[in-house]
Amino acid sequence: MLLVRRSAAGFGGVVRWGLRCLCSGDAAGRYRNTVLLPRTDFPIKVNGPSLLEQEIKIQQKCGFDQLYKWQREKKAKKEYCLHDGPPYANGDPHVGHALNKILKDIRNRFEVLRGRQVHYVPGWDCHGLPIELKALGDLGTNELTPVQIRQKAREFAEKAISRQRAAFQRWGVMADWDNCYYTFDGKYEAAQLKVFQEMHNKGLIYQDYKPVFWSPSSRTALAEAELEYNPEHVSRSLYITFPLLTLPAKLTAKAEGLSNVSALIWTTQPWTIPANQAVCYMPKVQYSVVKRADTEQLLLVATERINSLSSLLKTNLESLVTFAGTDLEGGVCQHPTIPSKEVPLLPASHVTMTKGTGLVHTAPAHGMDDYSVATHFNLPVECMVDEEGRFTELAGAELQNKSVMDEGNAAVISVLQAAGAVVKEEDCVHSYPYDWRTKQPVVIRASRQWFINTATLKDKAKDALQKVRVIPESARSSLLSMLDRRTYWCISRQRSWGVPIPVFYHKETGEPLLNKHTVTHIAKVFSEKGSDSWWTEPVETFLTPDVLQKSKASSVSDYVRGEDVLDIWFDSGASWAAVLPESDPRADSYVEGKDQIGGWFQSSLLTSVAVRNKAPYKALVVHGFAVSEKGEKMSKSIGNVVDPDVVINGGKDSSVSPPYGADVLRWWVAESNVFSEVQIGPNALNAAKDSINKLRNTLKFLLGNLQGFDPRSQAVDPKQMHYIDQYMLHLLREFSMKVTDAYSEFNYGLVIRLLQSFTARELSNFYFSIIKDRLYCDPEDSVGRRSCQTVLEEILDGVSRSIAPVLPHLAEEVYLHAPGHDEGNTLFRSGWINTSPVWRKPGLEEAVEGACAIRDSFLSSIPGRNAAEFDLVISIEPGLFFELMESLQEEPTSTSSQLTELMMTSRTTLTSALPRDLPSDAITSTGSFLINLEGGMIREESSYSIAAMPTALSRCPRCRRYTSDEPDCLCPRCQTMMEKNGK
Template sequence: MLLLRRSAVGLGGVARWGLRCLCSGDAAGRYRNTVLLPRTDFPMRVNGPNLLEREIQQKCGFDQLYKWQREKKAKKEYCLHDGPPYANGDPHVGHALNKILKDIRNRFEVLRGRQVHYVPGWDCHGLPIELKALGDLGTNELTPLQIRQKAREFAESAISRQRAAFQRWGVMAHWENCYYTFDGKYEAAQLKVFQDMHNKGLIYQDYKPVFWSPSSRTALAEAELEYNPEHVSRALYITFPLLTLPAKLAAKAESWGHVSALIWTTQPWTIPANQAVCYMPKVQYSLVKRADNEQLLLVASERISSLASVLKTNLESLDTFTGSDLEGGVCQHPTIPAKQAPLLPANHVTMTKGTGLVHTAPAHGMEDYGVATHFNLPVECIVDEEGRFTELAGPELQKKSVMTEGNATVISMLQAVGAIVKEEDCVHSYPYDWRTKQPVVIRASKQWFINTASLNDKAKDALKKVRVIPESARSSLLAMLDRRTYWCISRQRSWGVPIPVFYHKETGEPLLNKHSVTHIANVFSEKGSDSWWTEPLETFLTPEVLQKSKAGAVSDYVRGEDVLDIWFDSGASWAAVLPESDPRADSYVEGKDQVGGWFQSSLLTSVAVRNKAPYKTLVVHGFAVSEKGEKMSKSIGNVIDPDVVINGGKDLSVSPPYGADVLRWWVAESNVFSEVQIGPNTLNAAKDSINKLRNTLRFLLGNLQGFDPRSQAVDPKQMHYVDQYMLHVLREFSMKVTDAYSEFDNGRVIRLLQSFITRDLSNFYFSIIKDRLYCDPEDSLGRRSCQTVLEEILDGVSRSIAPVLPHLAEEVYLHAPGHDEGDTLFRSGWIKTSSVWRRPGLEEAVEGACAIRDSFLSSIPGCNAAKYELIISIEPGLFFELIESLQEEPTSTCSQLTELMMTSRTTLTSSLPLDLPSDAVTSTGNFLINLEGGMIREESSYSVAAMPTSLSRCPRCRRYTSDEPDCLCPRCKTVLENAK
């Protein structure tokens, strides 16, 4: 079947709402009041959208919708688990993008009859809240309990502001039943996950290097880092003199003389903590001599050329050997005379930068720690919690910041002993604390960890069963999993869920088992986690717990002071929030920053406890940015406040009030899987699009005045063919819209809607039916047939856009015919279509007529089709029979075929007459009929002759169908006679 375009002709689309009476002049004036023009009090534009939307929310029970649908019986449930926004500030457009995107899907599911499970939540713990809560106090002399109280108050205030904004945006939820990570019952569920993972040996305590934020004075997880690509470090090439020659090279090295291993580092402050120099066993190494000073250096062979360029001298290779030949060699530490550094093999050594020999400080590097574990090297941390050297670094360095003056002092010490071969600035990517925006260090400390390496394969297998939208995000998820071999979950702060552990006063051994954690969880569920500080130790270490733990007396133990990483807090939300029957959500919908955050922590905890992902589908959206593509920043001044978008700013001429639906349209229309731009241009475009939509809806409502579909609707089989065809088109449209919503493709919904309105309605159907609507008898079959379809279209369009524009949809529903007072759209279901509407043969007939009309219009460019009459010639066959169904008599001024052609008169024949007038314009074409899946295929040719009509314009309907000037046409004359 060929789907052909439908041209815009005649009176045009709904843009001409201010249409004057179809009669004009003295003759027309007599019939002005007999024409049934559209009438409605539905406004074309809305002034003060804020007030109207609030009225609609109240009148249509927005706040009761979630509760209503939860109480309604439904065959299926749809669960969208809300990723908790952080309770540390005012709502912003990022919140709007995320919450509205979720709400569009939830409202769609409610409309289609599913029971939606959606519990909004907030992430309430963590350092940013703690710091903001304490920021105005100007003192650090607070107890943990006082800090927690201030942080809770701050979080609750932020939650209140955010919740009010979400409600104003029309987000559907039971707002009195949200989840909060500081709630006692939530914390108890979280500890149950912690206990299950500990029982399986996945949680352990260890002394190893972790990312450490001196500015926050706490350990950080990988997900809490952001990398600054413009960080500048002072990079050094440093010599480690060779004290003991490798055994395999001893014979040939007798003549070498004084040789030094050359290393490169961007962190000179770690040199005092050096324990070894590592090489790659299977790589070639060389002894080279500098041309400028004859210094002998040991380096990787493939780095010689680059090093010569850096050092600005020629490097002569004196000998070459395999890395494994370096085994047994020992170097002198450059600044600590009594300390030696063995040459050791390691697979983490790379040849992309540096010298091919790597300085190794086990307490201050992840890979370095692995080498120390394998070769039993000391792991001595020389940096304290504030990022300053400890006494282990020596009196010259003690108490100096390792990132500033301490680093400079180490460089001076190296210069003093002549160990620096080259010093340069190095611009490179470096980890920063995502909260304080300050650089972090790596330092060894005693922390609690999750062994994520043992979960990696299970997590990847679980992800195979998860649908990822867009699919391209899957590789990022897998890459993030590979990067995390362990997860540090302990934090040295007060505001959070305490790690449920006790330590023996003398041995330091932790007391942590299923008996102790279960009891602590019960206490937290009843009294909250503040009880960790308010209750005596006996509340937690009861005689029963001590007995089952085979522990000593209560007095032998002290409480742990660390709290859990907030990613563990939120990552356990599936256990605290999702339905117990199947704690697995249909969808998780969050920004791309959660690929290494909540998506991952939720996956790891769920896989650890129950071997499956907590979600069936992951939707990963982009960030909101300015219209220039810039990240929003207060310093740049490009921040868009959603409250100003809705209510307007101080200067309404610059920042007008758009209302919530404009904000929602912006979300729906955007490609949310990339960066989403917002600004005056996008908002004005959204407002204009909604106004155009209102115009269409107003046209529909205006022509349904006085029509009751419950008693006056026409059966599809009795309708005009073009009306039946429009039901067919509406059914196709509704199915495509349903599919698009199901795919989280709201942009496609908008495109389908706009195409349907412009192409199928304004430029085609509305242009054709206006004469029948305005000039046929009010109760005629033809007019009621048309109104029946208009009501179905109004209903279908309203429901199709309702998930995106709930306020507009309910406003239309308040004006629409066919339902009782108090009914609301969202309580009445999705688009109602019928399989009866699918009429393939009918579709071919109308599409064929459209093809003929296109040929006719292309032959009279710029002319008024209404002033022409047509002779259509089709060779006998199936196509002739289909077109004949639109016009039974040979010639007619009021047939369905004439209506489709929008001409004065149409004649249907099997061949054009030979005596065509001289001013006739002819055109030809072909149309392919394709029915029953290709079983019936027939291509037919047609000819069209168009000539100026000999008929006069009727003063009532303005069609050229009258036999005499200023006289009524037969149709209008009959209408008026019957109206008397």
């Protein structure tokens, strides 16, 4: 090798030292083995059965089943408690389960990585009518004792739990699956009864005879949360006359000469007319007596309803007299189907003017508002409907045993028509409550039930809710309005499969025996023997002499056990008392679908506020439902149901339903906008698969270039790194902070977007394209290459940890291939993204981003052409910006400076002014860059000019850069390296 001193081609006689080329001929092939290309056995794609085998293998090798227990035993300064709302144990796992469980697991895994101790106990809601009906349906008989029913129901629930639990584990959900909570467990039931007892002691639980939603198809009372409203329900609606027997005193003078006036009412439930006790009016509005033009019939209606009624009846209604609603006080009507019965006109606030006549038929046994009127005016509450939804003998022989929703309703209409009381009949399509399980209409009927007085709890519950964070915030108004609508909560059910209401009744008086002594002892028995003991043990087991004495009750032989069970919303609503840590039974978050706004969220809030005057949660996360890709509700009849088992394992035809594995399902959850309806189907799943494969490609590049690198001994101190390497650490730190914030906000979609932006823009399009020459062609142990590898290892670590909560299988797979880890260690046991404040260096960001601004101008000036084929001259006036660029290139002209690497050119010259003798083929452009340092204390906008021209240098056969003095010869850098290696 001969050192020669020669003038560079152009630019003011700049002198450089070079190496005379000692090679000749076509040399590219011979240097292939000297280039340090990426090497790794990490596959870019894993599909089909091998994907499924790999996920199972990773779960086993990385101890997925032990992670929860490990983190519970590890010391931690903070605990994160996510309380699991119990899925219902009555069917196979579905995509709604996947959405909910994976959302929770992503947050829990994030918290484990952050070093917090996670409290997460999965549970199941095991009681209730649907399970009981399915268990009975399997047997095909109703002739069973309560104990037999309960045994079959328990077996059914346990099978469903087993299937669901296996699916949750396969999805990678972290938990101690051997220690879950079940609402049919004796200890859980005992904790529930303790809540019941405390609420009863405070007078919040009481027995009463009042109207409730009743399901004839299920033969039990239902709570509001157990209803579905069918907007297409059709009712036969009637306009009915109630003849006025006694005119109100104030109306007598005004309506002088008027006789045979009838109050006109409208109803969509004619079957309730036999139970009518009053006609209600609104005191603050005007009423009129009108005369029909066609029949001269006189009708009493609200003044503002006259025009609508005239149109409806297709006749003119002449107003004869108008008066205030208060003038109706004292009026009495004749019942339309019971001539001997008189019913009063009464004021009421629930009367509306939006439809009807302004007068409302009132049957206290069959309406909540009607019952309020009855309570205020001491009206009788007579229920004429039995548990099967049929008229009782109280309704008369014509109606007895007829179904009120079918032939009974038709019979009442016939009676009304025969009496001449029907003015108009028409079908009315309206929203009507249905039993959420049997999908059959319900009725409102009075019966003796147990209630929670939510009216006294609502204000406290609202106050407690104001201290709760709601995500999204828009769900708060729904929570509050649901509370407003709930005047009382019926908690008794006339079934066998549930927690029995712990009450005894006196055989003669029917008086209930229920106090803290009885309930405390019953809870103790349930804790030891389970609630089956209510039916299997003698009464003496519960009413011991000690309990009777403390209760000041008579002999045990005077009492019988109650047969009702508790509403399952009370079951699950008391879970905070049975599951959450005793030290602070308040979860950091509850995460459930929007249907729980009126369900578990509310029942949990009401029970907790009743007992402890605070909410059981600090935050509520309300997500949407999973729907088809067309936005339709999933239905077997439509054929658009997506089975998560088929998503993971594939269907019968793998060309139609390929196996995607669990991570694709998890990516779908994370990427979706879960606060609205979440669409799933082949398009969404294929897109998720493609996104993961793109990520695998990035991870493969990182792993391939870390082959043989040990960060524990070969890492370079940030102060010795290239500026662009330091800059990437700075970007990695910003990325990790944004990702951390997004996870904390349950904004997993933002996590995905941040990840995709970082890997595509900052890594693939920018950093990777710049550093390949240094990685592949610099000496293996050079500071420049080690500097780059140090950053690549940090990026690999940061990216794999950032995505680990979403893709735990992929993250652990990467960790198994990554350098610098002890055998047996796993990613989830080694913490969150590790960044350092040292990575943010004053001036570093401005230096690199300033160079990038120049780079963008340069690349824009040579569209479609290779930057490596150009020499670049950068002109900046002396000042701060020039000094920043000078830190990237100490010599005026260089083929190997950091500035040249960033520009990806053949060589770069940094000067204070462009040469006057630029070649004719030079491409020039200008730009400016604003420097902002020390929080705006230093601001300086600097302009720059650039000139790009085809390089006179030749392409090196080893590094492929245009840095060689002669064709087919090594550049000085490669020549030196080859000589050092003896090649």
